[in-house]
Amino acid sequence: MAVLLIGEVTNGELNLDATGKALTAAKQLGEVTVLCAGASATAAGEAASKLDGVSKVLVAEDPTLGHRLAEPTAALVAGIAGDYSHILAPSTTDAKNVMPRIAALLDVMILSDVTAVIDADTFERPIYAGNAIQTIKSTDATKVMTIRTSTFELTGEGGSAPVESIGAAADPGLSEWVEDKVAESDRPELTSAGVVVSGGRGVGSEEDFAMIEKLADKLGAAVGASRAAVDSGYAPNDWQVGQTGKVVAPNLYVAVGISGAIQHLAGMKDSKIIVAINKDEEAPIFQVADYGLVADLFTAVPELIDKI
Amino acid sequence: MKVLVPVKRVIDYNVKVRVKADGTGVDLANVKMSMNPFDEIAVEQAIRLKEAGTADEVVAVSIGVKQSQETLRTALAMGADRAILIVAADDVHTDIEPLAVAKLLKAVIDEEQPGLVLAGKQAIDNDMNATGQMLSALLGWSQATFASEVAIDGDHATVTREVDGGLQTIKVKMPAIVTVDLRLNEPRYASLPNIMKAKKKPLDEKTPADYGVNVAARLEIVKTSEPEARKAGEMVTSVDDLVSKLKEAGAV
Numbered sequence: 001m002a003v004l005l006i007g008e009v010t011n012g013e014l015n016l017d018a019t020g021k022a023l024t025a026a027k028q029l030g031e032v033t034v035l036c037a038g039a040s041a042t043a044a045g046e047a048a049s050k051l052d053g054v055s056k057v058l059v060a061e062d063p064t065l066g067h068r069l070a071e072p073t074a075a076l077v078a079g080i081a082g083d084y085s086h087i088l089a090p091s092t093t094d095a096k097n098v099m100p101r102i103a104a105l106l107d108v109m110i111l112s113d114v115t116a117v118i119d120a121d122t123f124e125r126p127i128y129a130g131n132a133i134q135t136i137k138s139t140d141a142t143k144v145m146t147i148r149t150s151t152f153e154l155t156g157e158g159g160s161a162p163v164e165s166i167g168a169a170a171d172p173g174l175s176e177w178v179e180d181k182v183a184e185s186d187r188p189e190l191t192s193a194g195v196v197v198s199g200g201r202g203v204g205s206e207e208d209f210a211m212i213e214k215l216a217d218k219l220g221a222a223v224g225a226s227r228a229a230v231d232s233g234y235a236p237n238d239w240q241v242g243q244t245g246k247v248v249a250p251n252l253y254v255a256v257g258i259s260g261a262i263q264h265l266a267g268m269k270d271s272k273i274i275v276a277i278n279k280d281e282e283a284p285i286f287q288v289a290d291y292g293l294v295a296d297l298f299t300a301v302p303e304l305i306d307k308i
Numbered sequence: 309m310k311v312l313v314p315v316k317r318v319i320d321y322n323v324k325v326r327v328k329a330d331g332t333g334v335d336l337a338n339v340k341m342s343m344n345p346f347d348e349i350a351v352e353q354a355i356r357l358k359e360a361g362t363a364d365e366v367v368a369v370s371i372g373v374k375q376s377q378e379t380l381r382t383a384l385a386m387g388a389d390r391a392i393l394i395v396a397a398d399d400v401h402t403d404i405e406p407l408a409v410a411k412l413l414k415a416v417i418d419e420e421q422p423g424l425v426l427a428g429k430q431a432i433d434n435d436m437n438a439t440g441q442m443l444s445a446l447l448g449w450s451q452a453t454f455a456s457e458v459a460i461d462g463d464h465a466t467v468t469r470e471v472d473g474g475l476q477t478i479k480v481k482m483p484a485i486v487t488v489d490l491r492l493n494e495p496r497y498a499s500l501p502n503i504m505k506a507k508k509k510p511l512d513e514k515t516p517a518d519y520g521v522n523v524a525a526r527l528e529i530v531k532t533s534e535p536e537a538r539k540a541g542e543m544v545t546s547v548d549d550l551v552s553k554l555k556e557a558g559a560v
């Protein structure tokens with residue numbers, strides 16, 4: 001079977017982590033072609049051609065494909081979809097924006113956030129914030145799906161696939177990019193970090209959130225947050241972990257001042273080791289924690305920064 | 309401008325979900341149901357547009373079982389003007405897929421001709437995050453998903469979107485489909501007088517056949533199972549204890 005994987009290209013660069021993990025799922029389905037689309041995508045295409053097990057790379061480089069606007073990207077993919085039985089992308093916000101649009105253009109359902117490939121038609125995906133796992137069998141001719149990267153191993157380099165250029169589709173001209181507000185940071189990326197330290201409402205203020213960041217830096221970790229911490233302005237939106245934020249599964253997840261609502265657990269309960277620091281011994285977060293510490297975070301976190 | 313808001317009846321976000329022992333799904337009989345939280349945000353935004361004079365009518369639409377009437381009444385009590393219920397299922401356990409929902413919404417939109425659709429980013433039951441994007445594709449309209457700010461300026465809307473890297477602002481042509489994220493606004497509670505008033509607001513009832521749409525599922529549910537449980541952890545007594553346990557486990 002011929003599988004098309006949409007590479008995660010941001011400002012001309014291929015996200016090797018997200019793309020490499022989705023590739024692991026794609027390889028279970030057949031021969032994989034990777035599409036790299038963007039205003040600049042040549043370098044991304046070259047990077048994709050080196051991934052292990054990729055048989056071909058398509059590069060679509062066109063100004064209309066910049067910033068991954070949904071309409072031109074979906075039109076491009078729908079135009080070449082006929083050659084493939086499966087069209088996959090890692091579950092990033094870019095892919096969640098564009099993949100359902102592609103599916104509708106093809107008159108097929110989308111399979112969102114797939115966590116396991118059973119066979120060519122059958123997949124698993126979490127529903128109800130991960131409180132249930134559904135096994136579903138698609139009856140559609142083309143399977144369009146996003147892949148939850150936290151559950152698939154990373155495919156690394158080792159290939160040398162041929163690269164071919166393709167043209168963009170006609171731009172419907174429905175939307176234009178205005179600006180990106182991206183926080184620059186030297187910390188590891190949240191969804192691929194080996195260690196994540198997250199703060200919740202218990203942290204109490206934006207100023208005190210610096211303590212969470214300090215602990216993260218001590219551990220070489222990415223910083224996460226609960227929805228309450230983001231809503232309260234302690235942390236930016238892209239740090240939100242959970243059902244409607246990012247899904248992470250690091251080796252170590254440290255939850256500080258987070259109660260453990262199901263919507264938060266949905267984004268972190270597959271972490272290998274979970275540590276919870278909370279002053280309330282009844283907090284539900286302790287039910288998923290490997291190590292729970294009942295303590296005031298304002299004394300425990302500085303002490304931890306000191307001693308670790 | 310008319311604004312259309314699709315609202316879904318879902319399990320209340322506070323309810324503990326139980327997977328049925330026979331693996332056929334999640335138990336929804338006699339559990340508290342509410343409006344999908346993202347849809348409350350969409351309704352709120354639509355009402356604010358009306359209050360600001362940008363919109364002149366807010367129409368709420370729901371697709372599902374007959375009981376979705378209650379969800380529509382909530383939208384009306386919040387301030388929507390009119391509601392349309394498309395009864396597409398008899399059993400509360402039947403979920404109509406986003407593709408079918410989008411086709412029905414397209415049919416409603418062809419009749420109603422709204423200038424803007426405000427939908428939720430994601431339904432918290434199926435966690436699909438798909439309907440708005442699909443609807444936009446079927447209509448050939450512009451789409452702006454995961455909105456945390458929306459400004460409408462004549463024939464364009466400027467929308468700030470919550471994305472993986474931070475925030476992205478785009479400008480889309482109207483008519484547009486906007487899906488709303490958590491930070492867009494804080495939805496109001498309906499007041500008692502407005503709940504009473506909502507009972508008299510028009511609520512039309514339709515079926516998929518009225519629109520000639522086939523709602524048969526494309527995804528066959530083979531089974532529904534419990535996620536793997538985590539094994540019980542332990543409580544540590546001090547930071548020192550925690551540090552030594554983490555070192556022992558090779559975590560730091």
Ligand SMILES: Cc1cc2nc3c(=O)[nH]c(=O)nc-3n(C[C@H](O)[C@H](O)[C@H](O)COP(=O)(O)OP(=O)(O)OC[C@H]3O[C@@H](n4cnc5c(N)ncnc54)[C@H](O)[C@@H]3O)c2cc1C
Binds near residue numbers: 199200241244263277
């Ligand atoms: C549609 C929807 C989507 C959602 N999506 C998400 C999501 O993606 N991610 C997410 O996280 N949430 C999400 N939520 C919100 C979720 O339901 C919870 O409200 C949220 O996770 C709570 O955040 P919190 O644990 O930081 O705050 P709280 O529940 O208020 O908990 C704060 C905790 O801090 C502890 N604490 C306070 N002070 C101290 C101290 N000095 N020392 C130690 N501990 C202290 C308290 O004991 C308490 O347990 C969503 C909700 C809805 C309705």
Ligand SMILES: Nc1ncnc2c1ncn2[C@@H]1O[C@H](COP(=O)(O)O)[C@@H](O)[C@H]1O
Binds near residue numbers: 315317346431
């Ligand atoms: N059955 C439905 N009735 C009305 N609106 C719906 C329905 N299903 C989905 N929607 C809308 O589409 C949004 C996204 O849902 P989903 O794509 O299922 O995650 C919801 O927040 C609603 O605004």
